[in-house]
Amino acid sequence: MSNSQTIEKIEQQMFLDVIRERRSVRAYDPSVQISREEMTEILELATLAPSSSNLQPWRFLVIDTPELKEKLLPIAFNQQQVVEASAVIAVLGDVESYKKAEKIYGQAVEAGFMPVDTAKSFIERTVGMYSSLSPEVACQIVFTDGGLISMQLMLVARSKGYDTVPMGGYDKAKFVEAFGISERFVPVMLIAIGKAAKPGHPTTRLPIEDVAFFNEMPSIEE
């Protein structure tokens, strides 16, 4: 094996370890802080996730002060990780993300990835389509993209030695009210992030035969 093949193999193994070792952690070391710089780097890497028409509808509200974590605690049904973790990241979806289409496709032109005329027609089509979606469809799109960014964020965090837990257990109406979030941004999930004080419980997965099928779905569901 050549040196570069060996390095590739090691990198692949490290990536698989990140996937295998990620676990929902619910007990955190409250003394650990994540610097703004490192948090920004984690978020920046997470945003390499794919999104519908590359509109990147994710927005992050990073809650990292003790006062705001305390405020969030009852809204998240007193789940202790909210106050013990270094931060709680609220992943939000911008249902008017098409408003950034011009910027996004402009960047692609500037980077030399797209001719200006192609960008213009993309912008026109994207804005036309996304601005006329029903609220339900717009939400569905940001939930899909929001799920992808959340997963990527958790894996990036793990690769940097941090632990996470995704959280759907919170009162969304109370959350948007308490944190002054406009209707334009729908909450996707909360992600607590920090260093584990206790490892997450091991969990199992269904056997692959129960969930994966080739070319045809089985006719009878158990």
Ligand SMILES: Cc1cc2nc3c(=O)[nH]c(=O)nc-3n(C[C@H](O)[C@H](O)[C@H](O)COP(=O)(O)O)c2cc1C
């Ligand atoms: C959308 C979503 C919402 C979740 N909400 C909570 C939650 O509110 N509180 C919690 O402790 N765990 C929550 N979890 C974590 C799951 O319980 C956990 O992912 C699952 O049991 C598998 O364990 P693992 O993440 O350690 O592999 C949530 C997971 C997902 C994907």
